[in-house]
Amino acid sequence: MRIDVFTLFPGMVDHFCAESLLGKARTAGLLELRLHDPREHTSDVHRTVDDAPFGGGAGMLMRPQPLFESVEAADPPRPLYLLGPGGRRFDQALAREFASGDGFSMICGRYEGVDHRVREHLVDGELSVGDVVLNGGEVAACLVIEAVVRLLPGAMGNAESPLTESFGATGLLEEPHYTRPADFRGQLVPEILRSGDHARIARWRLAQALHRTAAARPDLIEARGGLTPDERALLEEFPPVPYP
Numbered sequence: 001m002r003i004d005v006f007t008l009f010p011g012m013v014d015h016f017c018a019e020s021l022l023g024k025a026r027t028a029g030l031l032e033l034r035l036h037d038p039r040e041h042t043s044d045v046h047r048t049v050d051d052a053p054f055g056g057g058a059g060m061l062m063r064p065q066p067l068f069e070s071v072e073a074a075d076p077p078r079p080l081y082l083l084g085p086g087g088r089r090f091d092q093a094l095a096r097e098f099a100s101g102d103g104f105s106m107i108c109g110r111y112e113g114v115d116h117r118v119r120e121h122l123v124d125g126e127l128s129v130g131d132v133v134l135n136g137g138e139v140a141a142c143l144v145i146e147a148v149v150r151l152l153p154g155a156m157g158n159a160e161s162p163l164t165e166s167f168g169a170t171g172l173l174e175e176p177h178y179t180r181p182a183d184f185r186g187q188l189v190p191e192i193l194r195s196g197d198h199a200r201i202a203r204w205r206l207a208q209a210l211h212r213t214a215a216a217r218p219d220l221i222e223a224r225g226g227l228t229p230d231e232r233a234l235l236e237e238f239p240p241v242p243y244p
């Protein structure tokens with residue numbers, strides 16, 4: 001998969017994507033990350049990429065010309081997204097959609113944002129990573145890259161993980177997990193997980209995922225059409241572990 005990122009701080013994205021599983025994915029050739037600095041497409045001595053907004057107002061905006069020329073020179077994989085808080089919310093479903101394609105691209109804004117003509121005439125859409133305002137799009141780009149690349153076949157140690165974790169095949173949040181020791185400062189691992197009864201453990205896990213999702217994200221239960229009679233019975237059979 002090829003991902004192109006247009007950023008005034010290519011090092012930020014490059015360093016993040018050089019570590020851990022993303023670094024391995026790049027080394028293995030699963031991810032071809034191409035970084036482009038719009039500053040390379042300036043001609044003045046100060047290599048200016050920003051300017052004051054028409055009509056006045058706080059802060060500076062990224063000028064359209066370095067961004068347009070940077071994109072035209074790179075011919076990046078489409079869709080090309082502008083990152084911004086007003087965009088379509090990035091989520092696991094979109095991560096799966098991107099992971100099933102050959103590639104995509106992102107433009108990271110800085111300052112107060114970018115000249116609107118970039119949004120209107122250069123990109124295919126706008127992506128947000130949540131109702132929060134960042135200083136720039138680089139952290140958002142890294143978030144998107146990590147969420148997508150970990151879904152590529154071969155990128156994760158355990159191929160089952162994307163199915164069994166939150167927002168996976170069940171559409172639920174994940175159940176709680178425990179590792180050794182079974183008794184940590186008097187805090188005990190639920191007995192059932194040490195029982196060896198794998199069928200019962202699977203039912204307990206589903207019940208816990210349902211309890212947790214119903215309490216924390218009832219919208220996800222709604223989205224799958226509510227609870228089935230079997231699921232209601234599971235909730236009765238296995239009480240929830242505490243989530244303080």
Ligand SMILES: C[S@@+](CC[C@H](N)C(=O)[O-])C[C@H]1O[C@@H](n2cnc3c(N)ncnc32)[C@H](O)[C@@H]1O
Binds near residue numbers: 082107136
């Ligand atoms: C300080 S922000 C600009 C915020 C803009 N003035 C507004 O009020 O919507 C600078 C850049 O950070 C990036 N950014 C900030 N928050 C983001 C978010 N929630 N999702 C994606 N990108 C974001 C965008 O690229 C944006 O152009």
